[in-house]
Amino acid sequence: MSDMATPNADLAGLVRTITDFPKPGILFRDVSTLLVSGPGFRTAIERICATVDAGRVDLIAGIEARGFIVGAALAFALGKGLIMLRKAGKLPGAAVGHDYALEYGTDRIEMHVDAAPGGARVLLADDLIATGGTALAGAHLLRSQGAQVTQARFLIDLPDLGGAARLKGAGVEAVSLIAFPGH
Numbered sequence: 498m499s500d501m502a503t504p505n506a507d508l509a510g511l512v513r514t515i516t517d518f519p520k521p522g523i524l525f526r527d528v529s530t531l532l533v534s535g536p537g538f539r540t541a542i543e544r545i546c547a548t549v550d551a552g553r554v555d556l557i558a559g560i561e562a563r564g565f566i567v568g569a570a571l572a573f574a575l576g577k578g579l580i581m582l583r584k585a586g587k588l589p590g591a592a593v594g595h596d597y598a599l600e601y602g603t604d605r606i607e608m609h610v611d612a613a614p615g616g617a618r619v620l621l622a623d624d625l626i627a628t629g630g631t632a633l634a635g636a637h638l639l640r641s642q643g644a645q646v647t648q649a650r651f652l653i654d655l656p657d658l659g660g661a662a663r664l665k666g667a668g669v670e671a672v673s674l675i676a677f678p679g680h
């Protein structure tokens with residue numbers, strides 16, 4: 498992303514870290530402090546846009562909830578439509594879902610069955626990639642509806658949790674602006 502030793506250190510400095518949220522041992526990377534900065538938010542979206550070949554993308558898919566913020570801003574900036582990948586039971590129209598495993602239990606995301614025309618090239622967006630389980634579920638769901646998913650973008654990567662590598666193994670290139678070591 499950059500020749501600097503720490504890529505996008507200016508943006509990394511706007512992310513607040515909250516210890517032991519939502520449970521003991523988790524370092525929560527809180528992007529609300531980046532989003533509340535007008536220049537920070539705009540710069541982050543501009544830098545992500547610079548990594549996207551807009552001619553090879555038809556639609557952006559944002560993952561509920563913070564992925565809606567990143568995804569909507571990217572969609573607006575790139576002049577693309579937005580697909581909402583929502584938690585179970587939220588979509589009003591006919592929907593299809595994908596269940597995926599969490600550390601404890603399972604979760605489910607859904608999309609409208611008519612959201613992605615067959616063959617559409619969809620770029621996934623979220624605020625952060627950790628294990629990659631959420632983004633991978635999004636890719637599976639979109640692909641089940643005939644979409645092509647080869648690109649994903651995030652503000653933050655937690656590389657030690659292996660999500661970007663997992664996505665790569667599934668044929669999805671994951672690019673993030675900021676990397677935080679550890680959990």
Ligand code: AMP
Binds near residue numbers: 525626632660
């Ligand atoms: P994963 O499915 O493990 O890649 O987790 C990614 C999802 O969980 C994203 O939607 C993130 O918003 C959220 N998430 C996971 N870990 C963290 C963390 N340490 N700080 C903030 N959000 C996180």
